Amino acid sequence: MMNEAHPGYTEGITAVYPGSFDPATNGHLDIIRRGAGAFGRLIVAVGINAGKNPLFSASERVQLLSEACADLPNVAITTFDGLLVKFARQQGAKVILKGLRAVSDFEYEFQMALANRRLAPDVETMFMMTSAEHLYLSSSLVKEIARLQGDISVLVPENVEVRLKERLLVQSVAPLGKSEEPGV
Numbered sequence: 001m002m003n004e005a006h007p008g009y010t011e012g013i014t015a016v017y018p019g020s021f022d023p024a025t026n027g028h029l030d031i032i033r034r035g036a037g038a039f040g041r042l043i044v045a046v047g048i049n050a051g052k053n054p055l056f057s058a059s060e061r062v063q064l065l066s067e068a069c070a071d072l073p074n075v076a077i078t079t080f081d082g083l084l085v086k087f088a089r090q091q092g093a094k095v096i097l098k099g100l101r102a103v104s105d106f107e108y109e110f111q112m113a114l115a116n117r118r119l120a121p122d123v124e125t126m127f128m129m130t131s132a133e134h135l136y137l138s139s140s141l142v143k144e145i146a147r148l149q150g151d152i153s154v155l156v157p158e159n160v161e162v163r164l165k166e167r168l169l170v171q172s173v174a175p176l177g178k179s180e181e182p183g184v
């Protein structure tokens with residue numbers, strides 16, 4: 001579905017959808033699929049949030065996303081570090097796409113959008129409302145449910161479910177202080 005109301009309006013536009021994606025959930029996939037329909041090219045950018053201690057390395061997160069988005073030809077998945085707006089400019093992206101869930105996201109996202117705009121007025125931040133069924137979802141919540149052996153099959157793509165269970169199993173049998181692979 002390529003912007004039927006305004007054909008061609010966003011077709012030539014590249015957008016960057018940044019996030020930690022540790023791991024990707026169906027909420028992220030919802031934004032990616034809709035973003036892929038709205039923009040000519042969508043770059044899903046796996047970033048590093050210094051305040052987070054990830055379960056999956058950056059390359060694992062890219063791999064999981066690549067598998068889940070294999071049917072979307074105009075979506076590319078990559079990592080980035082440093083400033084998001086600098087990365088967006090390097091990619092020729094005019095838009096940073098962000099998903100908004102509850103009102104609680106708003107203040108943080110508003111602050112980020114304003115700061116990014118100050119840094120790069122030529123890059124526009126655009127928000128997409130998360131679908132109602134994903135409103136409560138976050139990667140941390142998914143990891144917690146999986147750790148407690150709850151059913152995550154409706155919350156994440158199948159490949160993520162499999163890898164997440166494997167990773168948590170490895171962690172649960174690893175000696176204290178040793179994880180299989182440190183996050184990046």
Ligand code: COA
Nearest residue numbers: 018019020027028047048049083084099115137138139140
């Ligand atoms: N569905 C489900 N969950 C969603 C979601 C959606 N549509 N959108 C966001 N989330 C969740 C994520 O899973 C994540 O959950 P978690 O906290 O449990 O891991 C949470 O919302 C926040 O996610 P995210 O959007 O990935 O934000 P982040 O704070 O981890 O930011 C970067 C990551 C890399 C995008 C950000 O730190 C960044 O831009 N860094 C670059 C440096 C820079 O330019 N800084 C800005 C200067 S103004």
